[in-house]
Amino acid sequence: MLRYTFKRLLSLIISLAIASLVIFAVIEVAPGDPASFMLGINAAEDTLAALRAELGLDQPKWQRYLAWVGGMLQGDFGTSYQYRTPVSEMIADRLWVSLPLALYALALSTLIAFPAGIYAASRRGKAGDVSVMGATQVGVAIPNFWFAMMLVLIFAINLRWFSAGGFAGWDKGFVAAMKSLTLPAIALALPQAAILARVMRSSLLDVLDEDFMRTARAKGLSRGAALRRHGLRNAMIPVLTILGLQLSFLLAGGIIIEQVFYLPGLGRLIFQSISARDLIVVESVTMLLVFAVITVNFLVDLAYAAVDPRLRARA
């Protein structure tokens, strides 16, 4: 197990290093000089040069890359070109919206999908299965931002149960904050739940065909008991993969939903920074998201090993 963890950790570090290089390179080739963007088209050449020097833009690329990565390792994400405030502070504020939103949505998605998938698998081919699967087909096809608009139309504009947008802030209390995240979380969660329920079902059905399920039935376990005691854990492996992908998708995928609900999260930050050519912010937010995805994948790998003893041995 230790060796397995160590190997995964090593590949995590290598992935992060390559990812940071790629992000840095993409931002480097981006057209547009942040300095002239900040000072306007009419800025004098020597003021521009002074600003570039101040921002560190005149140094060689490899030095800037090392400075950027080195800074991040110490929690210093640089200073925003636009606002002249530390990027880490900006990100921290926004993270308090985006991360709870992602976790909220993931919890909703799991709570809906697991029972739905297990129910459909246990009623394979019967009316219950067909209707759950039909609902998931539609769920997969719904764009989440459109679904968000419909939620706003029904629950905010017509029923007035929720506000149409904006974030109450954690200082207004947990309930108020969560309430303003509820519609966005539902909008994010339902299409994801549809996918998760389908994976859960098909993975359970695959396991039902396995020989060891017949052994379990020959022991005297009922169909349901065999499914619970022997099927579920074996079916979890593909489900874990999707869960991991979903958490990262929800973190990044909040971007568009945040636009719909005017939530001050990472998504809005990245949009604002792109249009303001505040590249250091774009770079750092992207890196943070990639870091989150890779870390989640790492945790999923560890979860695999916890579920499947064969992996622990093979590594």
Added chain:
Amino acid sequence: MSLLTISDLSLSIAGTPILLDVSLTLAPGEVVAVTGESGSGKSMTALAVMQLLPASAVATGQIILDSNDMLALDERALCTLRGDLVGMVFQEPMTALNPVQTIGKQVAETVRLHRPDLDPTQRARDVLDRVGLQAIPLSRYPHELSGGQRQRVVIAIAIACGPKLLIADEPTTALDVTTQAQILDLLKQLATEDGMGLLMITHDLAVVAEMADRITVMRHGAVVEAGDTPALLANPQHPYTQALLAASNHQVDLPRSDEQAPLLRVQNVVRDYTLPRTRVFVPAGTHRAVDDVSFDIKRGERVGLVGESGCGKSTLTRAILGLEPVQSGTITLDGTPVTDPAVRRKMQVVFQDPYGSFNPRHRVARLISEPFHLLDAPPPDRDARIASALTDVGLSPEDAHKYPHQFSGGQRQRLAIARALIIRPELVIFDEAVSALDVSVRAQILDLIADLCRQYDLTYLFISHDLSIVRTITDRVLVMKQGQIVEEGATEHVFTEATHPYTQTLIQAAPTLPGAA
């Protein structure tokens, strides 16, 4: 008073009839074998007793197990009987156990379900000891055990509650001969010691010849003959049983071959595989699959290669075909290394799996003419050669336009032979070429090979785990164990006077029918 009585059992699955009026009885402590070729319905009979049939199955007739009417009981009642009154052992030990649960838990679960008066863990330990796994801790996972050990665990699960009936569905088919012998001994011992009834399902008459009290022979879902084992084997009444016995004991008439010039020469061949690294700073270990192997095959000679799974015979085969690099040693055909493309056209191969050895999307003409790729230019008489290759193996030239799925398993193996022979190779390798076939089909293919020997003076290497086949179809035999050739000699001589202890064990372990040569 019989323990199990099946009377007039008929079964259909989704409208297709599977069983027709099957009747069978089994007394406590008795061993009854149900045998037949694929599609005979023998496995379905076993599953019907367990009432573990597919959802679309409809059964009529009666199955009385220890005064329980199995067809009339509801699912809840059946669950209390399964595992307690009747246990079952399956064919494939590699997949029959839950991979993510320890073996101890899996055995203990049966006890927990049916015998609340017993300590499940203690009972699991006792039962595992009973099936000969004294040295294996309960905390092991299935993947840490060998195939034979896993089959013992499956048996332990089945007998944990001391059932009155044990059903074993092809329990040794997936195992090596020596392991097979051990598992059969264990099953027999359990039946005698506990007075348990044993219902053995098998395709191999030889397996049950020594242990079954009675045998039921099935064909196309119906019972063709049933009787006491010695009487049935000595004096079969039904023509099908007679044919089955004859096919199981089939001896081919191999023409003599006198040439002495060496064709294939394998000299000191070593093939190592690198194992995955276990520590970062320690060099990766190696596994020696083929260890200093040397032998010759003379022109016109038919050589057998036997050994159990993992002995290195597949690796050696691929190395001879030039598909696998070797670390040291040489393999030459007519003096040229087999890695030379020019030599490739002198060798062809017939594989085991009649279903996997053809691209399902190509027609027969294209499939069997694939070796023409080895020639510098396709032969001008391509179509004529395809037609004659098909005729040679007992098929018709019109078959060239069909797809492989339109043929039966035996016919596909004929196609595989046609493909191997179409460029008139000097050496053919038969890699478990008849192992996946039913006995009657197997006999026909063996006859075909003997016929082709007469016609074309074939030289071949026949690789098999089945000693009885190698005995009839080869002149000389090599016995392989752990990457080495441990014994080599004229086939008949090796079978009658084996010198190496491993060869002796193999020959002893192989089940034989009484009266077989």
Added chain:
Amino acid sequence: MNRTLILGGGLSALMVIAALLSFVWTPFDHSAMNIPEKLQTPNGTHWFGTDHFGRDLFSMIMVGARTSIAVACVAVGIGIGLGVPLGLWAAARQGGWVDEVIMRGNDLIFAFPSLVIAILITAIFGAGAINAIIAIGIFNIPVFARVTRGGALPLWAREFILAARVAGKGPARISVEHILPNIANLLIVQATIQFSLGILAEAALSYVGLGAQPPTPSWGRMLADAQTLVSIAPHMALVPGFAIILTVLGLNLLGDGLRDALDPKLRVARV
């Protein structure tokens, strides 16, 4: 014939027909403004109603289908064109360094949040259909590479491949002659799924203003226009929304139907 296939094929065909028909005929000029007739609900003249400039929504949906289909088509094409050869190559060199590099590269692309990168690409290189296609297409490459390799690996262990090797055929030839035809079903089904995802992604990018630019109509931008007016003209959001849902639903059903019809045991990656 199974019903899923008919329903899915029907819906998909409807969208393709609408897109093709829009080249020669639409009820109204999709870009013609007609302020007096603005914000009409669906009626006999304007079947799907009009938007805030009085443009005919039915015509805009027809022309918008063109954009969606074109973007998704090319994006899937990029995925197949690059992903399938890479997957075949990786499978032919299983366990070797080529396989390792290709698969690690795949993992790396998967590690990037696709939407963020798409936004980054379109934001940096300019919004527009071409950049949207590239951004969506890049993320199709690892999907097809992985599915191809996954489908090819078990085939490489099959005996008919060994037989082809004994017949002297090289890895490239075997990949094209034997592997590709046997994974074609898998790729077709995966392509329909990626196609539907492409339509969703194009809609999302257009919605945030990074997809096709005006005057080219697109379903996503129609939704963006509808957002501020959703309380007074909900049909403006409902019409393009249903267009997207029905198209994606149709493609997914088509994929499932094809899978059932071609081979129920196919292993498709659906994320």
